[in-house]
Amino acid sequence: MKIALIGASGFVGTAILNEAVSRGYHVTAIVRDVSKVAAHPQVTAVAVDAQDPQALTEVLKGHDRVISAYNPGWSAPDIYDQYLKGAKAIVAAAKAAHSWLLVVGGAGSLEIAPGVQLVDTPDFPAEWKQGALAARDCLTALRHETTLDWRFVSPPVFLEPGDKRGGYHLGGDQVLFSGDKPAGISVGDLADGVLNEVEKPAHLRQRFTLGY
Numbered sequence: 001m002k003i004a005l006i007g008a009s010g011f012v013g014t015a016i017l018n019e020a021v022s023r024g025y026h027v028t029a030i031v032r033d034v035s036k037v038a039a040h041p042q043v044t045a046v047a048v049d050a051q052d053p054q055a056l057t058e059v060l061k062g063h064d065r066v067i068s069a070y071n072p073g074w075s076a077p078d079i080y081d082q083y084l085k086g087a088k089a090i091v092a093a094a095k096a097a098h099s100w101l102l103v104v105g106g107a108g109s110l111e112i113a114p115g116v117q118l119v120d121t122p123d124f125p126a127e128w129k130q131g132a133l134a135a136r137d138c139l140t141a142l143r144h145e146t147t148l149d150w151r152f153v154s155p156p157v158f159l160e161p162g163d164k165r166g167g168y169h170l171g172g173d174q175v176l177f178s179g180d181k182p183a184g185i186s187v188g189d190l191a192d193g194v195l196n197e198v199e200k201p202a203h204l205r206q207r208f209t210l211g212y
Contacts, residue, residue, distance in 0.1 A: 003198065004028045004063040004099075006050050006070050006090060009036035012104055012155075012187060013069035017043065019164075019191035020198075030059060050086045056093035065198050066090075066099040074131060083134035091141070094148060101150045102197060104190075107157050108132025109139055110175045110209060118157070118175060139207060151203040153194060156211030158184030164192050168210050176211040183211030 003020055007013040008029035020027050021042050029037045029045045037045040048055050050070050060066055068090050072082035087103070094101040108119030108128070118124060119132040139152050156176050168189050169176070176183035185193075193210045197203060 001064045002026055002062065004030060004060050004066045006030045006068040008069070009033065010069055010071055012190065015187040015191040016067060016069055016194050019195050023195060028059065028063065051089045053089040053092040056089060057096040060093050060097035060099050063099060066094055067102045067194060067198070069104045080130040080134045083131060084137060087138040091145065091148065101148060102194060103138065103142065103150065103152045104194065105135040105139055105152050105154050106132045107154050109136035110154050111173055112175050150205055151197060152207040153197070154207060154209040155190055156185050156209060157182035159190065160184055160186055162186030162188055164188040168193065168212050171209045173207060176209055178212055185211045
């Protein structure tokens with residue numbers, strides 16, 4: 001199985017790349033700067049602008065799975081516009097290449113109470129808000145896609161560095177809790193959950209989440 005991974009050099013993307021390689025897959029790592037991708041016989045790094053749907057389509061052709069861990073950077077002053085421009089280009093390219101698509105989004109659009117999303121609560125951190133709103137709007141747009149084979153994964157409220165340890169469970173549109181606190185997960189286990197969906201797809205045109 002050939003996997004294309006957009007944003008392969010970021011925090012989440014690197015973990016997904018490592019997990020895919022550890023499972024024996026060949027990965028096309030789509031990044032802005034190929035020097036940020038470690039050389040590996042199972043990895044082909046390609047410099048492509050994720051906001052260019054035509055260029056992206058050419059790279060995605062021939063891949064069995066496309067994973068997007070795209071993020072223009074939390075420090076980008078116009079992250080909302082940049083994120084959505086990339087998200088739209090990725091969806092357009094995936095459709096043109098007749099690809100299977102998994103998008104790694106954020107936790108902000110998960111419901112903390114019936115009808116109340118985390119990003120809309122007063123305590124949601126201001127520095128994450130524009131990126132979270134963009135990821136929510138990306139999910140809303142995906143939900144109108146009736147032909148693309150898509151799925152969207154939201155990490156839990158707390159996403160931490162760390163390797164796989166297992167023991168997580170899956171959820172849907174609601175914030176997962178561990179006891180009376182919002183659940184967390186290591187980036188290694190987030191990557192494990194992503195690759196499990198790659199191998200055994202179970203969330204066609206659905207959002208899912210995961211956490212301890």
